[in-house]
Amino acid sequence: MQMTGRTWHIGIFGTFDVENYGDLLFPILAEAELTKRLGSVQLHRFSYNAKDQAEWPYAVTSVADLPELAEQLDGVLIGGGFIIRFDKVVAHGYFPPSPDIHHPTGYWLSPALIAQQHGIPVVWNAPGMHCNDIPEWSTPLLKLALEHSQCVRVRDEPTRESLGALSPNTDIQVLPDTAFNLPNLIDELHPSAAFAELRQTFGLDAPYIVIQSIHVVEPFLQLFEQHPEALAGYRLLVMPIGPVLGDHPMVVTARIPDAITLPFWPEPLLLAEILCHAQAIIGHSYHLSISALVFGVPVFSTADLSTGKYTALAEMGQMHALPPAEELTVHWFTSRLGKTRPSASLSAAKVALAAYWDRVAKIIAQGKTSTRSALNRFWQNLPTLLEHGDNQPSAPTAIAAPTLDFLNIELNARQRQIFLLTEQLALSEAKVTRLQASNSFRVTAPLRSLRRGFRKLRER
Template identity: 75%
Template sequence: MAHLNVRLTGTKVLTECRKQPAWQVAIFGTFDVENYGDLLFPVIAEAELTRRLGTVKLHRFSYNAKKTPEWPYTVTSLTELPKLAEQLDGVLIGGGFIVRFNKVIAQGYLPPTPDIHHPTGYWLSPALIAQQHGIPVIWNAPGMHCNDIPEWSIPLLKLALENSQCVRVRDELSRDSLRELSPTTDIQALPDTAFGLPNLIDEHHPSKAFTELRKTFGLDKPYIVIQPIHVVEPFLRLFERHPQSLCGYRLLVLPIGPVLGDHHRVVSTRIPNTITLPFWPAPLLLAEILCHAQAVIGHSYHLSISALVFGVPVFSTADLSIGKYTALAQMGQMHALVHTQELTEQWFTSRLGKTEPSASIDASKMELANYWDQVADIIVRGKTSAHHALNRFWQHLPTLLENGAPVPLLPIEQSVSTLDYLNIELNARQRQIFMLTEQIVSLRNSNSFKVTAPLRALKRAFRKLRTR
């Protein structure tokens, strides 16, 4: 594929002559699940690359295919990657918590075919396939979040890292783990790409969709967003004891990760007069809702980032000293709830209200601008010689297989990952209970149920007669 006379000027890529109408770029991750953060990455990448490269055709690869209008955008199944790979100009891996080897990602989330390894099939294998075709590979600030690297995977992961054109991860702990594996690779920590949301959302000029939503659902008054997940229990108890702490605010109950078990009834059954939406908003609309809130409460990493970049205070139940959350510890409006700390009305109300984003947010946005410039430059430079290294590896692979890489002892995950697994299971069970309850209520309120009520009563009467 020819790309002629291409140069970088500031943050713009100027292409004076080009034989194809669009740059073909692929991004890999879990874009096929209802999880706000995962759905954001392709939206941000497409906007940033289009700003620099012009016309970009972004291929979003995940396990399962998705289409509009049922989904925010088209997602291509990984089963299609082998035949589409050679036409790509660049590959982005992530972001999100995808550099992982544990099997529980979300309840029931598995590849469409056993030929695709779970879970490296949506991050590690695509990197190796791209490198075999000489396609530049960029690690788009994914993270590891407290999980180990099993010994069987080390040769493959090391190979992928050392033959990538840009390796950026979203926190220092992930960087240190991968540097230990591949000391010669330039691996750097980069803010999560969601810190670039202000480039996509103009908070001073609300979109038509948000303006209509605000009028329809009563968000024209100051509101607080709460993620309906079981770990927000301390805040629910506070609001039950001190309902006046919400005085002057509406409370919007907004699921951030339905696939992980978020369900509005976690909150709405406890706190009266909450607002819930009859639909789950598309990623940018959800981000705009967070942008205009006076505070957000929850556990989600991207809930926190999306609020912080617009100066919205975050009340988080996450431990900021562990894993991916360490990247948020120094953000000005990040108020973490320490488990030993008594949550008081004064502590909560004194921190409400939108302010200017902290200086660290501005620094993160600058880092990301430079990063996207670099990504555009890498794509423009074109094909690489990475396939030579992979060819040598394939020569060596039979020896590795014959010697047999030791199988690690289970569990692979550390205690934090085990806790995450338990939280996923608990949230999923809780959501199933709520959904079954809603189905029962809906059935009892249906016309058919009411019409057949006499028949059911007659049936019960016959049973009693037969028993006698």
């Protein structure tokens, strides 16, 4: 039921300023659900870097402006996505706009504390930490933020266990990722005009398979090269899901030249609609998988479904983990192709999400909280905490081994740089070839010969 009569100003915090499909979805989903319940909602999307709606799917405000804007907010959502983290490699070259903003807590932890200082209700919008470690210096701040939030929901059990150990008295529950509500935003039976045009222009009126343009799909590329019959009757659409993480079409098109690519990166809901009408999805992305599963599209995933965030998808019938090399056969692949009814477990996810958004709307409608005094007491105690920390003997800090996510991000970024340099080199060679074939180049050939002769005489 809508609450009318005013406009609600709600802040949502995350990495909405990068080309990564899943991150761009969260504000769209939140705005739709809160508008349905609260009426007029103005969603303020906060990330490191400001974005203009003329060049981006929506306007984004820099977190550098939050101290001046916080007072006008009626509620704050933290996440979702993989944002409860302390490692420095969020994406290649991704850093805060000012050295005064801590990286990477500046777009999730600091905003929660600032909101609580202003008595603004804080909701953790099913973010995850994917087995990320919590450093000792951050524990008082994170514990404070959790204990004074009005609703803490995370997207997987490993995240709940880690945060629950830090703050045992906080009610922390696992909530399905908010992207499971995508069918509320896409009419599967009535395609949008943008998708209808795209389908006609790029030959997607025939059955097609989407493959994420990322290096870990290599086993499937080998299968298609050695057994092209595996794709008989299907078009192959190569789609970057996270360009900021290094996705690049040439990962696939260099091996399968007949694959379709698009000359632009689709906006989030159009990309979701492309996935909705596919006959299969191949890739690694978490939100690529969810976007397919909610529409009954089978997913061939290169992720480890037994750890972290992927555990939430492991039991869904259309989710197929990459098998050992000897088991990845044409029959194994083709026998699992084709869109079907979505998994029955999705119904429970939708019920849980509906109850969650009802609660979030109610929390925001109740207005300001009494968290200011708790924050004031913490700031009063902060010098003691800092002094106590300074007097403790510090153990040598071990250098953490690079995580698989870190290595994948770095590898993808390097591959993308290679592909871009290759494209630039090809353009340069084409320019040189055109120049050498031009009339002016031939007419001036004697002059260049004379110049070389004079240079040699001068050197002698």
